[in-house]
Amino acid sequence: MTKIYLKRKIANRIFNGHPWIFNNEVEKVVGEVMPGEIVDVFYNDEKFCGRGYINPKSQILVRLLTRKKEEIDEQFFYNRILQSWQYRQKIGYTENCRLIFGEADEIPALIIDKFNDYFVIQTLSMGIDIWKPAIVKALQQIFYPKGIYERNDVPVRELEGLTQQKGFLSAPFDTNIVINENGLQFYVDIENGQKTGYFLDQQDNRRAIKHIVKDADVLGAFTYTGTFEIHAAHYGAKSVLGIDISENAVAQANKNAALNGLENICRFETMNAFDILKQWSKDGKQYDVVMLDPPAFTKSRENIDKALTGYKEINLRGMKLIKNGGFLVTSSCTNLVQPDMFLHTIEMAAKDARKKLRQVVFNAQAADHPIVWGMENTNYLKFLIVEVRDK
Numbered sequence: 001m002t003k004i005y006l007k008r009k010i011a012n013r014i015f016n017g018h019p020w021i022f023n024n025e026v027e028k029v030v031g032e033v034m035p036g037e038i039v040d041v042f043y044n045d046e047k048f049c050g051r052g053y054i055n056p057k058s059q060i061l062v063r064l065l066t067r068k069k070e071e072i073d074e075q076f077f078y079n080r081i082l083q084s085w086q087y088r089q090k091i092g093y094t095e096n097c098r099l100i101f102g103e104a105d106e107i108p109a110l111i112i113d114k115f116n117d118y119f120v121i122q123t124l125s126m127g128i129d130i131w132k133p134a135i136v137k138a139l140q141q142i143f144y145p146k147g148i149y150e151r152n153d154v155p156v157r158e159l160e161g162l163t164q165q166k167g168f169l170s171a172p173f174d175t176n177i178v179i180n181e182n183g184l185q186f187y188v189d190i191e192n193g194q195k196t197g198y199f200l201d202q203q204d205n206r207r208a209i210k211h212i213v214k215d216a217d218v219l220g221a222f223t224y225t226g227t228f229e230i231h232a233a234h235y236g237a238k239s240v241l242g243i244d245i246s247e248n249a250v251a252q253a254n255k256n257a258a259l260n261g262l263e264n265i266c267r268f269e270t271m272n273a274f275d276i277l278k279q280w281s282k283d284g285k286q287y288d289v290v291m292l293d294p295p296a297f298t299k300s301r302e303n304i305d306k307a308l309t310g311y312k313e314i315n316l317r318g319m320k321l322i323k324n325g326g327f328l329v330t331s332s333c334t335n336l337v338q339p340d341m342f343l344h345t346i347e348m349a350a351k352d353a354r355k356k357l358r359q360v361v362f363n364a365q366a367a368d369h370p371i372v373w374g375m376e377n378t379n380y381l382k383f384l385i386v387e388v389r390d391k
């Protein structure tokens with residue numbers, strides 16, 4: 001087996017369990033390097049560090065799968081997937097859940113979402129893509145699923161020397177399915193929806209709005225397929241308007257409202273949220289609750305300042321649309337914007353909007369997307385509810 005020796009001075013995160021090893025942390029490579037193959041990694045003093053897969057085309061040279069000298073084979077992946085499923089069962093996520101959350105479940109670069117009896121897979125690095133047949137076999141053995149689909153139509157794969165692709169990993173099936181969440185039903189488009197077709201990471205946070213939306217006029221921006229807005233209507237909102245720039249998302253959101261018999265309370269329109277929030281705040285429109293759930297604003301460190309400017313702008317505009325004593329519900333899924341940065345940005349927006357805030361809830365993602373201390377990329381979602389008052 002090829003051996004990788006680390007430099008004497010390496011980041012503490014490797015000692016502390018983080019699985020990523022970058023090119024500039026490697027002192028020497030002994031043996032031939034084949035992209036995607038399993039290698040052994042040693043510290044500078046030749047003590048064993050771990051075993052993982054290598055890809056010289058990637059900035060992350062090695063992703064560690066284990067700190068033990070254990071065999072990486074089909075049984076290894078079966079055991080890891082079973083272990084992850086048992087964990088979800090213990091914490092109460094069984095019908096719909098993120099079954100594998102990459103590094104947090106000790107299988108770097110692998111995402112598996114479970115929707116009822118259907119599974120959607122993303123293999124985001126060459127090292128894990130090679131093991132796709134073993135992963136599919138394990139899912140079939142553990143779950144006997146109705147269908148497995150891959151959503152590898154993501155640009156990050158190209159950084160690994162992989163092509164973008166999507167398609168069936170089981171017998172073909174109807175990729176438009178219906179799932180249950182918090183007593184509601186939602187259409188999920190596995191083939192063409194964003195990411196794996198549905199954002200499971202907000203499923204707990206959607207319940208958190210239950211009390212603040214009762215008898216309220218609610219505005220939701222960046223609604224995607226309308227899950228927060230439909231929850232608001234279900235929890236007793238007087239009226240709900242959702243806006244999104246995507247016509248397809250808005251069409252699906254209106255279908256979701258009708259599916260739950262809430263189309264008379266909850267409607268969706270195609271609009272550019274940035275423009276409309278600015279215009280409506282000038283027009284003096286007012287709502288009891290404003291909900292903002294935008295997509296990630298950046299995936300690169302160079303653009304963090306721009307992302308923060310974007311968050312400040314939409315939250316400032318959102319606050320101006322809220323009646324005195326109403327509520328702002330706001331999220332950020334930008335991995336590189338850490339929680340303290342996000343809260344500081346909301347604070348600055350409130351200052352500029354001449355509003356004072358009281359925190360009601362500050363959450364991360366649902367617990368089926370586990371946060372591992374020391375792995376910042378696992379702590380990516382920020383969800384905040386604040387009461388908004390005039391100064």
